[in-house]
Amino acid sequence: MSQIDLLLLHPPSVYDFRQRAIMYGPISDLIPSSPVFEMYPLGFLTMTSYLEAHGLKVRIVNLALRMMNDPTFDVPEFLAGLKPAAVGIDLHWLPHAHGSIEIARLVKAAYPQVPVIFGGLSSSYFHQELIRYPEVDYVLRGDAIEPFLYELLLRLKSGGELQDISNLTWKHDGEVRVNPLVCPDPPVGFVDLLPVQMMKMVLRYRDLQSVLPFNGWWKNPITAVFTVKGCHHDCLTCGGSSQANNLINLRKAPVFRTPQNLVKNIADISRFSKGPIFLVGDLFQAGEEYALDVLARLKSAKIKNEIIFELFGMPPAGSLQAIDSALENWSLELSPESHDEEIRCLQDATVFYPNSEMEAIIEEALSLRCHRIDVFFMIGLPQQTRGSVLATIDYCEKLFKNSDRRLSCFISPMGPFVDPGSKCFEQPEQFGYRLFAQTLEEHRQLLVQPSWEKILNYETKWMSREELVDTTYDAAERLNSLKLKYERIKPELGEEVAQRIVQARQINNSLRMSLDANSEMSREERLLLLGEIHSYSVSTVCDKRELFWSNHLLNFKWSEIFRITIVYLLGTLLSRRKRQRVAPRCAIEKKVDTG
Ligand code: B12
Structure with a gap:
């Protein structure tokens, strides 16, 4: 199984929406999502672009959409099949206040030692309260956190100090620590939302369902x-x-x-x-x-x-x-x-x-x-x-x-x-x-x-x-x-x-x-x-x-998608051959080892 350096999970608004009786009302009629608010933040893609460009492996899983589309989709069972080094959960929109924390609970149950990182607008606003939930280990505040997230992932792997990671709210010996908030200018020209990253993820994990941004995206x-x-x-x-x-x-x-x-x-x-x-x-x-x-x-x-x-x-x-x-x-x-x-x-x-x-x-x-x-x-x-x-x-x-x-x-x-x-x-x-x-x-x-x-x-x-x-x-x-x-x-x-x-x-x-x-x-x-x-x-x-x-x-240019697929598959084949000669390690380990 391919080691995932960061597993990004998008929760449904209410975790157990399939078992509950709620009349949500027309609160999402003017956006592509349903009341489950299954669309993940665009930031998932900018974080992925940044981290992958720095050699880490990221996997996005839109749990909300998976749960919607398959009534038998079982979150704990799905999580049990993965092996992430860290898990990121968005609490960007406040309507995810329920689902995000419930998903964090399941993540902790599945992998007690794996750090759970929250981020997004509402996480940033409520960071002091959020960090006090036992299933939340870290909150990264701010709207341009890519470099801080990268640094955090490296330090978590190497066991390095965390007090100088900007915008981090964390716990140390049960005590809440709030590192200073800074507002960096986003990297030159921002971080791209690269469609190619999405395609690569689909190919790498052979999983299209988890990456789709919302229900019906294929059609629209x-x-x-x-x-x-x-x-x-x-x-x-x-x-x-x-x-x-x-x-x-x-x-x-x-x-x-x-x-x-x-x-x-x-x-x-x-x-x-x-x-x-x-x-x-x-x-x-x-x-x-x-x-x-x-x-x-x-x-x-x-x-x-x-x-x-x-x-x-x-x-x-x-x-x-x-x-x-x-x-x-x-x-x-x-x-x-x-x-x-x-x-x-x-x-x-x-x-x-x-x-x-x-x-x-x-x-x-x-x-x-x-x-x-x-x-x-x-x-x-x-x-x-x-x-x-x-x-x-x-x-x-x-x-x-x-x-x-x-x-x-x-x-x-x-x-x-x-x-x-x-x-x-x-x-x-x-x-x-x-x-x-x-x-x-x-x-x-x-x-x-x-x-x-x-x-x-x-x-x-x-x-x-x-x-x-x-x-x-x-x-x-x-x-x-x-x-x-x-x-x-x-x-x-x-x-x-x-x-x-x-x-x-x-x-x-x-x-x-x-x-x-x-x-x-x-x-x-x-x-x-x-x-x-x-x-x-x-x-x-x-x-x-x-x-x-x-x-x-026909909205897709299939020839280009086909070309990217072939290039990707050839690339993976070549790197697999190389890896057979070098002991396989996860990308973070390599980064930390080489400083
Ligand atoms: C574009 C946009 C949309 C798009 C969706 C785009 C998308 N998928 O992200 C649409 C139109 C669909 C939309 C819908 C909604 N939106 Co909207 N949206 C925006 C808008 C205008 C820009 C957001 C943006 O693109 N940011 C840039 C991207 C790159 O950054 P980002 O996604 O924020 O991610 C960064 C950080 O937040 C953080 N981050 C995010 N997630 C995570 C997770 C982890 C683990 C970590 C570490 C960090 C992290 O790191 C990222 C990179 O630095 C903002 C207003 C604004 N100007 O900010 C409102 C805004 C965010 N939306 C808002 C709301 C309320 C909604 C809806 C709930 C409205 C509704 N009732 O229908 C829905 C929810 C959609 C859903 N989940 O299904 C509110 C949020 C308020 C709140 N605290 O909840 C805002 C602030 C606007 C407002 N009304 O005031 N929205």
Whole structure:
């Protein structure tokens, strides 16, 4: 068996979701994942790139996806078949508060001597609490930890000292140690998300299932390229805002990836995939000059993939023409959050734009070769009432009327949690919020409540949890009808969504009554919800497929994948021959031995 220097495990949101009866609600309808939140952090790929480039062997296992796709998949049994030198578990998104710790428990049971390392945004925020769980040995804080992780793995193997490893929270003789937090500039041009690494991992461990980022990725092989660490903006509800970044990562200002490196990464991806590439972060945040530089390079690289741009604010005049002249295939994602300009302005006045400006941008994009515009709205914002949410849906109708089928609108509740580090989480009263959980353990407990109404970690002065839930279904129902009316979705799809909303609302109402009456789920409700993640929680504010792009296996460039496979297999064959002459050792041992 090939020795693994670091086994990276992605947990499901709730570990035993297959045995529990929970109505998760539409908390993941606007992302590719289900309520199991089976997508692993992009950081898994950057860590893999970095560590493999330094000679270590990393294996990613998406346990959440394996558990979803195979009801008989047994985590302890699977773990027993591996032999890692160290295990990394992400607690990046807070909705993994339950699953991550349960998986750590199983890892400890499987290999008591193997170090368990946690990392990610929520791990960083809750590091002091997290390290006190007996199954957690190390927490690496920060958003650019690759070099620290490498150093930690070497030291763990060699038995070296740990007190000078930056950003490490650890235990020594039962005492918690918190090493100083530093915020390094990410390595020049960042660490690439290398698709080739994923392919090599599939070949090395003969396991495709474990590496897939989310359910259905084969059909919708969207890839993401991140452009920035940190953010200029300070939106009240965002856990990736400027204030949150400063608080959690000590990142005081965003660091942008160099245009050269960014476009190189896109070109690398385009060699094996014809699928869409999502640029994470608004290019115009780094200034017009930066964005134009990226666009010019994209033009020279002759990228054919559809490139999806997200816009936080409205771009300067002429920007859309620049995009259009660089790419024949592009789309936009806009997030005005609310139609109400006052509510939008409250989020962060520095990124505010009036509706008229957004409408002008939409009109211009539609006059160009823009392939698709998705407009996202949110429920649960400061000062937002039920009436305001419904008025947002009226505004969607206005947008539908003045556009064509390339534009669609989406609305979803902010959930399950308002994010730690955001202003609304840190100073809830000041922004009209009431929190139901503050600590990590409290969030773990919330995640296993029977319905999403009880899972939400907040309500606002303007909407109770009950109202947030009811308003979500009302808004979703109306938006779905509008999409049918304006032919944004196929009639069968729209009717399916309408039916799902009715069912979801019914089960939610019945749960509400039984929980209020005796705090227990009825037997019928339990049976209905047992192990259920789809029927009442997926596609109940929109059909998930509305988010996806064209879907077929032709999205892959099979000749390139074949070439990489052959090169890899030949490489392994040669190195196996060499190893037959030298005693086999794991990569870390070699590193440590040679200093
Ligand atoms: C891109 C993105 C997405 C993409 C997913 C990309 C992906 N697979 O990572 C999409 C759109 C799908 C998404 C979905 C969600 N997201 Co999101 N997302 C982001 C965004 C904009 C950028 C993240 C990013 O790309 N970082 C760059 C990569 C390279 O770094 P990284 O993944 O963070 O990894 C580094 C470190 O975190 C750390 N690390 C991570 N994991 C581990 C594990 C170990 C063992 C170690 C040692 C270190 C480590 O090391 C890595 C390298 O240094 C951030 C906001 C922001 N600006 O940061 C929000 C953000 C992270 N998302 C957020 C949320 C809430 C979600 C959702 C839960 C929303 C929802 N309800 O649907 C889902 C969860 C998805 C899932 N797991 O299924 C919140 C997180 C708040 C919180 N504390 O929970 C953020 C901050 C935005 C916000 N709303 O405030 N998201």
